Amino acid sequence: MLELIDLDKRIPKSVYQQAFPELETQLGACQRAARAAGVPVVIVFEGWDAAGKGTLINRLTQALDPRGFKVHPISAPNEPQRLRPWMWRFWKALPAAGSFAIFDRSWYGRVLLERVEELTPKREWRQAYQDIDEFEQQLADAGTVIVKFWLHIGKQEQKRRFQQIRENPATAWKVGKEERKHHKQYEQWLAAVEEMLERTATAYAPWTVVEATQGRYARVKVFETILQAVESELARRQAAPKAEPKPMAVPADSPTRRQTLLDRVDLSLALERDEYEKQLKELQERLFHLEHDLYVARVPAVIVYEGSDAGGKGGNIKRLTRGLDPRGYEVVPVGPPTTQEKARHYLWRFWRDVPKAGHITIFDRSWYGRVLVERVEGFCTEDEWKRAYREINEFERQLVDFGTAFVKFWLHIDQEEQLRRFEARKQDPHKQWKITDEDWRNREKRGQYEVAVVDMLRRTSTTYAPWTILEANCKLYARIKALRTVAEVLENALKKA
Amino acid sequence: MLELIDLDKRIPKSVYQQAFPELETQLGACQRAARAAGVPVVIVFEGWDAAGKGTLINRLTQALDPRGFKVHPISAPNEPQRLRPWMWRFWKALPAAGSFAIFDRSWYGRVLLERVEELTPKREWRQAYQDIDEFEQQLADAGTVIVKFWLHIGKQEQKRRFQQIRENPATAWKVGKEERKHHKQYEQWLAAVEEMLERTATAYAPWTVVEATQGRYARVKVFETILQAVESELARRQAAPKAEPKPMAVPADSPTRRQTLLDRVDLSLALERDEYEKQLKELQERLFHLEHDLYVARVPAVIVYEGSDAGGKGGNIKRLTRGLDPRGYEVVPVGPPTTQEKARHYLWRFWRDVPKAGHITIFDRSWYGRVLVERVEGFCTEDEWKRAYREINEFERQLVDFGTAFVKFWLHIDQEEQLRRFEARKQDPHKQWKITDEDWRNREKRGQYEVAVVDMLRRTSTTYAPWTILEANCKLYARIKALRTVAEVLENALKKA
Numbered sequence: 001m002l003e004l005i006d007l008d009k010r011i012p013k014s015v016y017q018q019a020f021p022e023l024e025t026q027l028g029a030c031q032r033a034a035r036a037a038g039v040p041v042v043i044v045f046e047g048w049d050a051a052g053k054g055t056l057i058n059r060l061t062q063a064l065d066p067r068g069f070k071v072h073p074i075s076a077p078n079e080p081q082r083l084r085p086w087m088w089r090f091w092k093a094l095p096a097a098g099s100f101a102i103f104d105r106s107w108y109g110r111v112l113l114e115r116v117e118e119l120t121p122k123r124e125w126r127q128a129y130q131d132i133d134e135f136e137q138q139l140a141d142a143g144t145v146i147v148k149f150w151l152h153i154g155k156q157e158q159k160r161r162f163q164q165i166r167e168n169p170a171t172a173w174k175v176g177k178e179e180r181k182h183h184k185q186y187e188q189w190l191a192a193v194e195e196m197l198e199r200t201a202t203a204y205a206p207w208t209v210v211e212a213t214q215g216r217y218a219r220v221k222v223f224e225t226i227l228q229a230v231e232s233e234l235a236r237r238q239a240a241p242k243a244e245p246k247p248m249a250v251p252a253d254s255p256t257r258r259q260t261l262l263d264r265v266d267l268s269l270a271l272e273r274d275e276y277e278k279q280l281k282e283l284q285e286r287l288f289h290l291e292h293d294l295y296v297a298r299v300p301a302v303i304v305y306e307g308s309d310a311g312g313k314g315g316n317i318k319r320l321t322r323g324l325d326p327r328g329y330e331v332v333p334v335g336p337p338t339t340q341e342k343a344r345h346y347l348w349r350f351w352r353d354v355p356k357a358g359h360i361t362i363f364d365r366s367w368y369g370r371v372l373v374e375r376v377e378g379f380c381t382e383d384e385w386k387r388a389y390r391e392i393n394e395f396e397r398q399l400v401d402f403g404t405a406f407v408k409f410w411l412h413i414d415q416e417e418q419l420r421r422f423e424a425r426k427q428d429p430h431k432q433w434k435i436t437d438e439d440w441r442n443r444e445k446r447g448q449y450e451v452a453v454v455d456m457l458r459r460t461s462t463t464y465a466p467w468t469i470l471e472a473n474c475k476l477y478a479r480i481k482a483l484r485t486v487a488e489v490l491e492n493a494l495k496k497a
Numbered sequence: 498m499l500e501l502i503d504l505d506k507r508i509p510k511s512v513y514q515q516a517f518p519e520l521e522t523q524l525g526a527c528q529r530a531a532r533a534a535g536v537p538v539v540i541v542f543e544g545w546d547a548a549g550k551g552t553l554i555n556r557l558t559q560a561l562d563p564r565g566f567k568v569h570p571i572s573a574p575n576e577p578q579r580l581r582p583w584m585w586r587f588w589k590a591l592p593a594a595g596s597f598a599i600f601d602r603s604w605y606g607r608v609l610l611e612r613v614e615e616l617t618p619k620r621e622w623r624q625a626y627q628d629i630d631e632f633e634q635q636l637a638d639a640g641t642v643i644v645k646f647w648l649h650i651g652k653q654e655q656k657r658r659f660q661q662i663r664e665n666p667a668t669a670w671k672v673g674k675e676e677r678k679h680h681k682q683y684e685q686w687l688a689a690v691e692e693m694l695e696r697t698a699t700a701y702a703p704w705t706v707v708e709a710t711q712g713r714y715a716r717v718k719v720f721e722t723i724l725q726a727v728e729s730e731l732a733r734r735q736a737a738p739k740a741e742p743k744p745m746a747v748p749a750d751s752p753t754r755r756q757t758l759l760d761r762v763d764l765s766l767a768l769e770r771d772e773y774e775k776q777l778k779e780l781q782e783r784l785f786h787l788e789h790d791l792y793v794a795r796v797p798a799v800i801v802y803e804g805s806d807a808g809g810k811g812g813n814i815k816r817l818t819r820g821l822d823p824r825g826y827e828v829v830p831v832g833p834p835t836t837q838e839k840a841r842h843y844l845w846r847f848w849r850d851v852p853k854a855g856h857i858t859i860f861d862r863s864w865y866g867r868v869l870v871e872r873v874e875g876f877c878t879e880d881e882w883k884r885a886y887r888e889i890n891e892f893e894r895q896l897v898d899f900g901t902a903f904v905k906f907w908l909h910i911d912q913e914e915q916l917r918r919f920e921a922r923k924q925d926p927h928k929q930w931k932i933t934d935e936d937w938r939n940r941e942k943r944g945q946y947e948v949a950v951v952d953m954l955r956r957t958s959t960t961y962a963p964w965t966i967l968e969a970n971c972k973l974y975a976r977i978k979a980l981r982t983v984a985e986v987l988e989n990a991l992k993k994a
Contacts, residue, residue, distance in 0.1 A: 203884040256718040387700040
């Protein structure tokens with residue numbers, strides 16, 4: 001691919017002086033249009049050392065409204081970043097709708113620097129190709145414009161620039177041991193770059209190779225490419241307005257739907273209080289020690305609670321955490337997204353909250369809202385919830401690949417028990433706040449919710465992150481089963497760590 | 498995933514007798530609607546031995562118009578199939594627009610039988626996941642409905658059925674050594690099935706797990722699923738009519754476009770006739786031996802010729818093939834697609850013609866028409882040619898993975914030389930047929946074609962299938978360079994074989 005690049009491409013100064021100011025004006029207008037249309041834009045700069053990334057990014061930002069972009073310089077991961085799945089820091093940096101995120105180096109470091117310098121085992125950087133593709137596809141599906149630049153200069157040109165930089169005392173520090181080493185490895189890098197360009201050039205996130213021998217030429221090409229990409233997304237949105245989300249229809253009465261896996265859940269399972277107290281104490285002690293071992297072994301854990309309204313999530317979580325050291329776990333209650341969260345990919349806030357190595361995060365409701373409440377109430381389009389099963393499986397697989405222990409609970413109660421609990425809450429002045437009109441409305445949509453729950457359980461119960469159904473008509477039984485499941489999963493994870 | 502399946506799902510006879518005839522009628526109507534709308538439908542049946550695939554497919558076809566479907570029973574590949582990339586036979590079986598293709602077992606055999614029985618090395622069946630995803634995504638992107646069924650029964654139920662089948666002398670032959678062995682390996686199969694379902698469940702080609710203990714239940718679920726999938730694609734097409742293809746605009750005059758990689762091609766390169774004759778003879782002899790060695794080593798080769806009009810493709814191919822044994826190579830001239838070809842994915846006809854192991858196929862024009870003439874003339878939409886670069890790279894990678902040697906030529910001449918040749922053809926009564934009004938029209942669009950050619954060369958010159966540009970102002974030079982390139986590529990391929 002790169003052998004076809006003409007590294008001598010140039011633009012005469014006179015042409016440049018005429019064309020460039022016009023491009024700057026256009027880019028400013030284009031940024032305003034993207035903001036108005038709520039289009040997030042991700043721009044990636046990768047390239048050879050001394051290819052001119054810094055200068056280019058500088059010129060680019062001068063043309064932009066400073067309130068609408070953020071530059072992310074990416075170097076080796078720091079401590080908090082190393083303690084999380086490798087994609088975490090890039091998810092965190094995603095731009096809100098209407099903003100530009102400019103990456104000075106990026107997630108491609110995984111298959112460039114980390115590959116060439118052997119900082120990452122081969123198994124891991126090869127897996128990175130899939131992680132990257134999933135990441136970019138998820139963003140693009142949600143309407144993000146992705147522009148990726150590879151700034152290309154030849155080996156001789158790089159040598160020439162290094163000399164120039166070193167001769168100037170003000171810049172000499174820029175060329176150190178690292179850079180000289182990379183220069184010597186030019187051919188190894190080239191092979192890595194070629195493979196990267198081949199494997200990650202997609203229709204939704206294409207690469208643009210920029211001939212960077214002449215700064216003028218590179219600037220014009222970068223500006224033109226960004227303009228074209230953003231304008232093409234704006235045109236696409238105008239031509240094909242987003243499908244209207246609509247609430248789920250009442251499920252058709254089909255003979256294959258009359259009995260679901262939830263009907264098979266044995267809700268008669270129960271536990272006496274004596275037995276409960278005894279087991280609870282034992283399990284809480286066991287979990288306390290496990291939390292400590294987890295910390296020492298640097299194994300992270302995710303525990304997801306989903307379930308019917310009034311299924312007993314809160315009480316269950318309380319029993320789980322009661323014996324734990326609060327420095328080792330965090331409970332993340334998940335409600336409707338904030339304005340800041342709504343402006344980003346729906347998985348963004350969950351990536352933000354993934355546990356660091358050695359810690360436990362308990363999600364009280366979770367990303368599964370996408371295929372439950374958002375599907376049923378029509379807060380997202382059919383396309384969106386349909387592809388969410390795969391996106392969720394990809395998300396969880398990336399966490400598991402990092403070594404995360406995964407527990408997912410569905411607390412199930414039957415209709416009668418739910419009604420009984422609703423009524424009890426209405427009577428009890430201390431619990432009245434827990435029951436709202438929305439709960440009653442949801443109850444009317446039980447049929448739709450049940451279809452959504454069954455689809456969710458079947459499509460997202462994977463070998464690496466399976467669901468556990470908690471028979472929750474008896475709260476005591478459900479709590480003991482939950483604590484025991486967590487203990488077993490953590491023990492297994494520790495064995496493998 | 499499969500642990501959540503309720504294998505005891507049943508439908509009472511009375512309900513079935515009411516619901517099923519209605520479903521059959523609906524499916525017939527749905528097939529007619531799909532035909533009218535030109536929607537191709539691919540239905541895959543996978544499942545345990547004795548899960549009832551045969552009976553199900555039988556009932557399904559009874560509900561369909563026999564002119565509109567074809568059943569493809571898939572067993573171990575035969576000789577012609579083994580001699581080609583493994584996906585070849587599935588591409589060949591693709592349905593035309595408006596037809597149903599029903600697969601009784603499918604490409605998933607690669608990650609099931611071939612994995613469990615260790616018929617394929619691990620490296621190969623793991624790679625198959627990517628091949629499968631590319632295949633299904635390419636079909637779905639082009640509007641194919643893909644429905645995949647996994648017929649699920651438990652180990653005990655399978656045992657019971659095997660006994661029943663063996664007790665009946667008319668069916669006893671159906672349970673042989675193979676089936677008994679698979680039954681013993683139930684757990685190994687289960688692991689393979691789980692991984693397959695997890696890795697290949699996409700929004701565009703979802704799996705439906707069918708509880709197949711009761712035939713009635715399975716039938717109803719299969720019919721309902723197909724109906725829903727086809728109807729949803731029909732609704733989608735009505736709601737969002739396909740974008741109108743439009744011819745490429747005259748490229749904007751940008752300072753970065755003024756000089757392309759084609760301008761760097763040194764068209765002064767030439768060869769004297771004496772030298773030409775001498776080298777030609779040597780190269781033709783060398784190629785004759787290489788063709789034979791290729792056959793013995795079972796290495797296939799693909800040679801693609803693309804180039805400017807009047808660039809000299811025909812004469813070049815003639816010199817290449819003159820010394821070859823005609824049993825070992827084939828020239829495939831590529832013109833506008835036939836009706837049969839138009840009704841299928843644009844890559845279908847090229848998959849059909851890939852060489853078998855040990856043979857050479859020379860394509861006189863090729864799949865690159867998608868990103869050249871179809872892009873420039875507006876025979877396909879922007880979405881279509883934009884994703885074609887990746888599709889083509891995927892296609893070529895699958896051939897290279899099979900061991901195919903790849904040569905791709907772009908014959909380049911400049912405008913003056915082209916004009917000279919056009920005029921010469923006009924004068925020569927033996928060559929007048931070679932020059933048409935279309936050639937003159939294409940010449941007027943030279944600017945657009947050049948942009949398309951440069952994009953093509955850069956985006957599809959991969960490490961595994963790079964382009965070779967032939968400086969073709971001097972025909973003799975271009976011929977010698979072509980023959981030498983082919984010889985070198987074949988020699989390298991033989992060394993690696």
